[in-house]
Amino acid sequence: MAASGRTPRLAVWKFASCDGCQLTLLDCEDELLGIAAAVEIAYFPEATRGTIRGHYDLSLVEGSITTPHDAERIHEVRRRSTHLVTIGACATAGGIQGLRNFADVAEYISVVYARPDYIETLATSTPIAAHVPVDFELRGCPIAKSQLVEVITAFLAGRRPVTPAHSVCIECKLKGNVCVMVAHGTPCLGPVTHAGCGALCPSYHRGCYGCYGPMETPNPAPLSQALTELGMGKRDLQRIYRTFNANAPAFREESERHDA
Amino acid sequence: MPEQQSLTPNGLQALLDALQARGYRIIGPTLRDQAVVYDDVQSLTDLPVGWTDVQEAGHYRLARRDDDALFGYAVGPHSWKHYLHTPVQRLWHAKHERDDIIVTTEPPEAPRLALFGVRSCELHAIAIQDRVLLGGHYRDVHYAARRQDNFIVAVNCAVAGGTCFCASMHTGPKAVAGYDLALTEIIDEGEHRFLIEAGTPEGVEVLSELPARQASNEDIALADAILASTAESMGREMQADDVRELLLAHLEHPRWDDVATRCLTCGNCTLVCPTCFCTSEEDSSDLTGTEMARSRRWDSCFTMDFSYLHGGSVRASHRARYRQWMTHKLATWHDQFDTSGCVGCGRCITWCPVGIDITEEVKAIRETSQEAGS
Structure with missing residues (x-):
């Protein structure tokens, strides 16, 4: 929970992903004004031009870690976040790009790119939790709008989100x-x-x-x-x-x- | 013995009309998504006319009959708990106003439900849920309200399904109690008719409004023969008289490990079971924290949250959860509610995606226990 009397600051971060889960936040439509009133959307490049500065009470992280640069950047995100919630299959499991984990990435690069030496990538796509501690993981490809609203609402209320893990x-x-x-x-x-x-x-x-x-x-x-x-x-x-x-x-x- | 009367298909439509005239919402078998499910019924043409089903472990298919029987199939994926012990029920909601929190309890809904086409196993299942949810000190007000004004039209089963075993459980195929009216469908030499008898004063009253005539002795004998043949053709059987003692004596049997390798812990068996009654409560709140609500929804002893106490689930393994479900259903249910929790409907067998068969599991434990001489 945020310190009382101050509007909690929300950040949305993107790693290797298709942006679909971030868009779910904009897709909230009916609830979007309520969310914007309840939290300060302080960093959300998809929707605003804000810059990274200071500390965020709730960080929503989309995407997986596929590059050395991102493997560093996620630590910066963790340092700046009180609560870090990963959203979507990329961030929670490595995503569709996790298919590289079953193949030889160097071989792919040599076939796909005219200048393979321009490409700097990791051999694997891994979830955020493989790199930094994660407070909550929201599943889905993409995530469900109702569950995203539930996660934000539960964060604001200081309770556990209702997102059952059964079948x-x-x-x-x-x-x-x-x-x-x-x-x-x-x-x-x-x-x-x-x-x-x-x-x-x-x-x-x-x-x-x-x-x-x-x-x-x-x-x-x-x-x-x-x-x-x-x-x-x-x-x-x-x-x-x-x-x-x-x-x-x-x-x-x-x-x-x-x-x- | 109550008097049996005979009704034509038109006479049966008159029964539906009479129930609607009395203000009942009629729920009965109907076809949807290639299965017989329970939904609103207004006319006999809403029923699965001329259809039957082929049921095996993990397998269900509709098939055409060579006649126009209205009830020529066994039970489908739904049970009456969808309407009596609903999947989701809001319990209360609250509003934060200035310094006050105003809590409003959800008023129980009391729809006037006519349950049409209830099988004997299902009458037993309703009786079991009555005992669980209405008996004893804690009454479920929502279930009570939905149960209080039911009119039940039972159907004696003229066919047994591939996974049926009510004959073993002494819960069918003939309805003996818990109905207002009971039907037996007869199609003989192309003539379609129903024997009908009343089980309650309201049943007698409704029956008196229908174009029924005295049933012939031949038809009564025919109906008896149909039921005897159904009892003979059960797809499954389970020796039930000593199953409580058998299971409780074998809580460490290796078969529990075996079934644990096959069980998906998906929870399907518990949700299709007409007697499983467990629920979990869930809270919701709005973004501003001014409104909140608590509801309950069906849950299952196969989920981790269901048995979560502080620190974790007390039944973490697949083995522990399958054993809990089966020993509760067949054994400790007797201690808790003075009845078996199983009515032999076979739904848990048919609707298990990998076809785990409760009768086979019991048999496997029984056979090896006999080999071991215990």
């Missing part, structure tokens, strides 16, 4: 959805995936893609067995775990079990 299945059942896997034979990562999206894809008869990363106690091996029975091959299985949260330990380890 997406529970969200489906609360909504009364018919299970797409059991009733339609549609492959779904819901049973191993962290809730938060409100079971968006299954509500539209699609399987869950695991955008929120592993749930609190994931057990992907038996799910993979069931997905195999639905017709998925080893390569399909490896790819389904290697999307936005490819580097999250439970998904990474399961994907490695399906090396062709």
Whole structure:
């Protein structure tokens, strides 16, 4: 909590990411004026021209660490922040760019760039928590607007945010959805995936893609067995775990079990 | 013995009309997203006419029947707790005004619900939730309000599903109590009719308004034969008489480790179970801190938060959580509520994404315990 009597200062920081999670803050629309009244948005390059100075009560950090420069910069952010909250799959798991962790980055660079020697990058994409202590991690690719508002509201109230870490299945059942896997034979990562999206894809008869990363106690091996029975091959299985949260330990380890 | 009468399909529509005229919101089986779910029903055409289901562990598919049966399927993914013990319930909200905090308790909603097409296993499940949520010292006012004005039309099961085992649990397939009216569907030589009997004075009153006639002895015998055949064709069975003692004597059985390797801890079994009643409370507040609310939502003994005491979850392993669920359902529920928590509906088997089968788990423990001579 901020010291009483002063409007808490909020900063939004960007590392390797697509900006989608930051945009969720601007996308708050109905709540945006309320947020702007409750906190001083002191640093948010996406929306304002503010400069980095002083200390921030709440820092929202988007993106993963992929360059030596960013690996330094995140320590500066941590030093300037009382509370550091990471937002989105990049910041909490390494993001889609975490796919580099399974490949040879030097080889990629030599193929993609005309002047590979201009590129200064790390061999891996890692979450913020691998570099500095993180006070809270908000999952999702992108994060859910309602959960972002909840995190800010909980910070202001000095309470724990309500962002359950159980499976997406529970969200489906609360909504009364018919299970797409059991009733339609549609492959779904819901049973191993962290809730938060409100079971968006299954509500539209699609399987869950695991955008929120592993749930609190994931057990992907038996799910993979069931997905195999639905017709998925080893390569399909490896790819389904290697999307936005490819580097999250439970998904990474399961994907490695399906090396062709 | 209550008098059985006979009703044509048109007569059954007259029942729906009579319930609507009495101000009931009728909830019954209907088709949505390739499954039989419970939703608003106004006409017989809202029902899954001519459909059945194929159910196995982790598998559910609709299939066409070769007749126009209205109730020719087993139970689907929903249970009546969706309407009686709702997934989310606001409990109170509060407002900060000057120096005061004004707390307003959520008034219980009392919709006039007619539950249409309730199976025997589900009547038992409702009776169990009544005992849990209304019995004893702590009454759930929201459940009480939603239960108080129900009109229940039961249906005796003419088919058993692939994961049904109510015959083992002595909870079906024939409805014996807890209904206002009970139906048995008969389709014989192309003639479609329903035997109907009343179980309460209100049931008698509604029945008296319907174009029913005395049931023939042949039809009564036919209905008995249908129910006997359903009982014979259960997809699953569970020896239930000593299961409490069996499980409590084998709390360290290696089968718990085995099931832990297969269990996803996703919580589906508990949420489709018609007797599981657990909830968690969640607080919300607005950005300015002037308004707040507390609500409760269905939770599951498979989540870490549910058993979180200071310092962590008391059931951290998959093994501990599966064992807690199954031993509570089949064993300690007897000690707590004087009944089994299982009614043999088979939903936890069908809707487990990896097809864990509670009857198989019991059987595995039973067989190895006998091998060991215990």
